[in-house]
Amino acid sequence: MPASPTALDASRPEAPRRTVGRRVFVGGAVATSVWSAPTVAGFGRVAAAASSCSSLENVALGKATTMSSGPWPGLPAEKGVNGNTSGAMSADRNGFHTWQELNAWWEVDLGGIFDIAEVRLWNRGDCCQSRIQNVAIDLDGVSAGVAWGTIGRPTIVPLTTVSRGQVVRLTNGHPASQWFHLAEVEVIGCPA
Numbered sequence: 537m538p539a540s541p542t543a544l545d546a547s548r549p550e551a552p553r554r555t556v557g558r559r560v561f562v563g564g565a566v567a568t569s570v571w572s573a574p575t576v577a578g579f580g581r582v583a584a585a586a587s588s589c590s591s592l593e594n595v596a597l598g599k600a601t602t603m604s605s606g607p608w609p610g611l612p613a614e615k616g617v618n619g620n621t622s623g624a625m626s627a628d629r630n631g632f633h634t635w636q637e638l639n640a641w642w643e644v645d646l647g648g649i650f651d652i653a654e655v656r657l658w659n660r661g662d663c664c665q666s667r668i669q670n671v672a673i674d675l676d677g678v679s680a681g682v683a684w685g686t687i688g689r690p691t692i693v694p695l696t697t698v699s700r701g702q703v704v705r706l707t708n709g710h711p712a713s714q715w716f717h718l719a720e721v722e723v724i725g726c727p728a
């Protein structure tokens with residue numbers, strides 16, 4: 537089971553105030569380099585989806601995925617939504633992994649419109665965590681937040697100004713050409 541998330545940090549800077557969109561963009565909200573513990577990207581506001589859903593679940597599980605390049609052998613895009621957060625990527629081939637490139641991206645099509653409370657990013661745990669930094673979250677092509685710093689296990693990004701849509705894209709914001717890999721991506725919400 538995933539680790540319990542920590543409380544939201546209301547002191548984080550707010551994300552751009554955009555309110556209309558159909559895609560989720562992961563890229564730049566947590567200002568921490570601690571990757572081994574849960575980290576939270578907050579924007580000082582309560583996600584609208586959290587109050588509109590009678591119950592919350594991972595709505596990305598098993599949904600259609602694609603990514604900008606790759607896969608690295610044994611690490612296709614769909615392993616980012618297979619329900620397994622294990623970070624032992626070299627041993628168990630449990631996540632997605634692109635080629636090395638600037639701003640590599642991965643996305644999931646939820647197959648319908650959902651209210652989304654937060655996105656949880658699970659980095660690998662066996663090496664190379666710092667390759668994944670400042671991940672931008674895009675919801676239907678509109679910026680919904682950025683997970684600043686190195687991504688943890690998990691880094692949790694509450695959606696605030698943009699919280700209803702279908703396609704969630706994550707873009708690696710590392711300043712250099714880099715691989716993009718995560719063990720799992722969880723999109724927490726409910727049908728709209």
Ligand SMILES: [Ca+2]
Binds near residue numbers: 615616617619621
């Ligand atoms: Ca996985």
